[in-house]
Amino acid sequence: xxxxxxxxxxxxxxxxxxxxxxxxxxxxxxxxxxxxxxxxxxxxxxxxxxxxxxxxxxxxxxxxxxxxxxxxxxxxxxxxxxxxxxxxxxxxxxxxxxxxxxxxxxxxxxxxxxxxxxxxxxxxxxxxxxxxxxxxxxxxxxxxxxxxxxxxxx
Numbered sequence: 001x002x003x004x005x006x007x008x009x010x011x012x013x014x015x016x017x018x019x020x021x022x023x024x025x026x027x028x029x030x031x032x033x034x035x036x037x038x039x040x041x042x043x044x045x046x047x048x049x050x051x052x053x054x055x056x057x058x059x060x061x062x063x064x065x066x067x068x069x070x071x072x073x074x075x076x077x078x079x080x081x082x083x084x085x086x087x088x089x090x091x092x093x094x095x096x097x098x099x100x101x102x103x104x105x106x107x108x109x110x111x112x113x114x115x116x117x118x119x120x121x122x123x124x125x126x127x128x129x130x131x132x133x134x135x136x137x138x139x140x141x142x143x144x145x146x147x148x149x150x151x152x153x154x
Contacts (some may be wrong), residue, residue, distance in 0.1 A: 002026045004101055004102050005063050005068075005098055005101045005102070005103055006101060006103050006106040007109075008058065008063060008064070008068075009061050009062065009063050009068070009100030009103055009106050010061070010062050011060070011061055011062070011110045012032055012058055012059070012060060012062065012064075012108070013057055013058065013059060013060075014047070014051075014058040014059065014060045014070065014086065016044075016051075016097075018060050018067055018070075019044065019047050020039065021042065021060075021067045021070075022047075022058070022060065022067070022070045022093075023036070023039045023043055025067075025069065025070050025093040025094075025095065026091060026092070026093055028095075028096055029093070031128050031130055031131070032091075035070060049073065055074060055075045055076070055077075056072065056074050056075075056146060057072070057073040057074075057101075057114065058070065058071075058072050059071050059073060059107075059110070059111070061094070061103060061106070061107055061110075063098070063103075063132060068094065068095040068096075068097065068103065069093060069094045069103055069104070069107050070091065070092075070093050070097055070109055071090065071091055071092040071093070071111060072089075072090040073087060073088070073090075074086075074087075074088040074112055075087060075109055075115070075116070075118045075120060076088050079120075080147070081121060084120070084121040084122070085118065085119055085120045085121065086120055086121065086122050086123070087111065087112070087114070087118070087120040087122070087123040087124070087125055087150030088123075088124055088125065089123060089124070089125040090106070090125065090126075091109065091110050092107060092108070092125075095106070097140070103138070104137060105141065111123065123143075125138065125143070126149045137154075
């Protein structure tokens with residue numbers, strides 16, 4: 001028997017059938033809920049675009065056959081850093097009832113492994129300034145708050 005949920009979690013690419021659960025995980029957060037809206041065709045179209053892109057992966061974490069986490073991985077080719085590819089990690093979510101049990105760390109380790117497999121030289125992410133717990137978590141993984149992020153609605 002596994003010592004913790006983190007030792008039993010598995011990862012796979014999301015399917016269309018996972019989309020309602022992924023949506024639930026994302027909106028189970030006041031910050032994200034305010035900018036995500038009600039589940040509908042726009043979310044399905046977003047999923048289809050991610051699924052069609054060779055540089056994007058929507059990953060789910062499963063525990064005992066249930067989706068308990070999700071994240072989007074984007075592999076960003078570039079010119080700077082000697083033409084390096086970077087791993088962009090977005091929309092990392094863990095079921096609220098399972099937080100603090102190592103699942104987020106396992107998810108990020110999976111993300112980093114995927115980045116290395118794809119030849120990425122660094123991982124980057126943004127996190128809303130209103131998420132101090134997330135910031136502590138990312139720093140515990142070795143992330144440095146080295147840049148200021150900017151956003152502009154288009």
